[in-house]
Amino acid sequence: MIGLAPIFSYDDQLKRFLLEDVGSGDVTTRSVFSYEARHRKASAKIIAESDGVFCGGPFGSRILSYSDPMAKFEAIPDGQPYAKGECLVAMEGALESLLLCERVILNLLKHLSGISSLTASYVEMVRLLRKSSRSLRITGTRKT
Template sequence: MLNKEQLHHLIDEALKEDVGDGDHSTLSSIPSGQKGKAVLKIKQDGILAGVEVAKEIFTYIDPSAVFTSYKNDGDAMHNGEKAFEVEAGIHTILTCERLVLNCMQRMSGIATLTHQYVEKLKGYHTKVLDTRKTTPNFRLLEKEAVRIGGGVNHRFGLYDMIMLKDNHIDYSGGLENAINRAWDYVTTKKPGLKIEVETRSLDDVMLVCNFAKDKVFRIMLDNFSPAQVKEAVDIIGGAFETEASGGINIDTIVSYAETGVDYVSVGGLIHQAQSLDLSLKAVVV
């Protein structure tokens, strides 16, 4: 469920960027207070995402708006279908039009690509994770789109999980130092915060297994081949959650799922997704 406060902040900032000192196209051509109706038309097949976001945009700007959904987030969509209809002040419809389309087109592209990955993993234990490779100030909706597409959200930001990656480890002087310092930090400053650690070799995996069982909850296997991931999963033996990461794509994900790894993280769910074609059209009686 989207955080309304965060979503409203996103809407405010996006409209501030777009509208500036006024939507002069609308102000100059449409009488104030005039009501109208518009329909969201689907022009490309895929997985629909952003319907609830669109509803929130319209009703946040115009509380009297009437929003009628014909399809829901996560539904398969096909060219020629209608997603929703909105009745509101015409100024609201026209001023919000591009924001609604930008959000829904981007979200639907991400949800569609995520769904393709999820379909590949059917029958396997492995789940697909997103990453922090997101568009600044749009992460809220990009990660929501991954969830709508059937993927699993990784940490939202730097604040909700400790993730010790290669640079943290190298700057700390090694795995043990990094993990021990993180654990001390958690126990004294942020009780309950989970620690994930990146490993770059099977030796790293064995080291973590030998001394960090009560400190780390997940081991990332970075840039491991499927064969190396299988060996690492066998070494770990269920003592930690496991995540494979690094260059994994739609063509290789099954070979990683076959190893029994718990998660595969794919930055491309977001940064390689292509927006889908949608349009908002006036209904003229």
């Protein structure tokens, strides 16, 4: 809607996701690893469990930056198809930050990529059906 401010920013929502998941911190990481170990540089990758279409990279990067502004987050482009076993995301930063954020990032990327994968399958279905001269199109509504 033109001229109306959004009710909330995506930053606010991403911070809520992180706060909901970890609250005041990752108790397990703090009890298992020493202070020095928690602050050592570590790396992590997210590998595809199945074929799909990726979505959410910028949000994952943003979530990680809340915990570690110096962390690196590289993801394949949004909208890019991927195959099972492919590396979708590579992260590097303090071990504690990676462990703190990984579940929130993974949940969000799985949810968004699931939506884009399902949408892509419908688009492909319509494309194939149109070849047989059927008049089809995909439309979106705001009604729920």
